[in-house]
Amino acid sequence: MSKSGMNTLKPGENYKAHEIDSFVTTTDAVVLSTNDNELFSDPEREFKVTHEFEGFFEHSSEDGEKHFREKKAYIVEKV
Template sequence: MSKPGLNTLKPGANYFAKELDSFVSSTDVVLLSTNDSQIFSDPERQYKVIHEFDGFFEHSSDDGEKYFREKKAYVVEKV
């Protein structure tokens, strides 16, 4: 399993919610979960990384334009 201080997640690997919590707190990433807002409610629940993206498009409410953000994004699902 992974160690504290993760700097990346691997697609196909499982992680405890507490590991994902630490990862998100220390890394500039986006984490999308199929478990809605309950991802951190049980620190021992495991999640599998389904997809990894190098970036995403984001709509700016300031100017109405869409911009590509080069920022890691991961999709995880409850195991």
């Protein structure tokens, strides 16, 4: 079954880096990886989604305040 055109990542599921790449290209989401900046270095490397969040707090450099952003965020780790 092809996972292309996904609109969400599911915690507990494994995805290849190229699938995650396609997901973030077409979806307004944040992906945090335990693989540092090498998430997309090997398109066939598998990652497991460990957590999903409805949003996150972000510090604004414009006003110095912290703001909650309603934007899906996922944590993935190498399998």
